[in-house]
Amino acid sequence: MVTRPRPAPVVGVLALQGGVAEHGGMLERLGARVVLVRRERDFAGADGPRLDALVLPGGESSTQDRLLRLFDLADGLRAVIAEGLPVLGTCAGLVLLARDVRDAAPGQRSLGVLDVAVRRNAIGPQTASREVELAVDAEDVVGQRDGRVRAAVIRAPEV
Template sequence: MTHPVIGVLALQGDVREHLAALEAAGATALPVRRPEELGRVQGLVIPGGESTTISKLAAAFGLLEPMRERVRSGMPAYGSCAGMIMLADKILDPRSAQETIGGIDMIVRRNAFGRQNESFEAAVELDGVAGGPVPGVFIRAPWVESIGARAESLAEYDGHSVAVRQGRLLATAFHPELTGDHRVHRLFAEMVRDAT
């Protein structure tokens, strides 16, 4: 079995945790900070962190447009929490000048589950992942306000979609990289394998 080469956008957020989870899921994981590093990977993870900061840093490092181009041309991408916001076509309540990579036909609401001190863990039934619910860590997490016809919801929590897939793009409102359960990363590694 081949080891897909998957990058983790390494500008801000929980980069190390995603790198470790991808390696545990059978991928070769590389940090991505520059456009030339993006060119070496077959798939990309956009980690949790602060979506406004990630957006500004991606623009400053010259990565925003190259990421958009790669996603438009079919590169698989997975976003957790802030990464979900970055993969959304529209943010309901964006900060000024906040941009996204886009690609998933959905509208997301930032910090929908509350502030930092309202963070929580919950078991999430995730379509396409065998072995029972996955543990979800929700930290100032977004939720999906609405989803277009091209995307499908894979999981709901408290009446809101918290995991979405559209073709080669995957997004979760929660952080599987913080749990020690690597099934979501295995799913994404399989998506990358299937695409190459």
């Protein structure tokens, strides 16, 4: 029996604002083919979704919302997600997915496709964000035991 290698999954990263490069870089290191999503044709065509999955990165959720509407992407994204496209929302991306945003900026909307309520800046102000060094025991993750890992501690939404 001949086993053919599986093609790399095609993963879109919403590329309007935020941690686009960081998410794209990690996905590429994990073996995905990354598509930067800036227009509807980047994620959907006449024959359906063009992606195997989608990432909505961290950033500033009210800015991302305004850009989604400015570039007329919100309805198309909502539709492909509702049809079952796997999606990961980190930080601001989670806020975009939430059905209920408890402390939305004036006029801010969400895609409303994830049945959760969030407070977008629940865990600390932006000025409290910083980089720290953490001691970890994560050989399976970072290839080291009892090592040091540089990590970002940021304000974050609360679900």
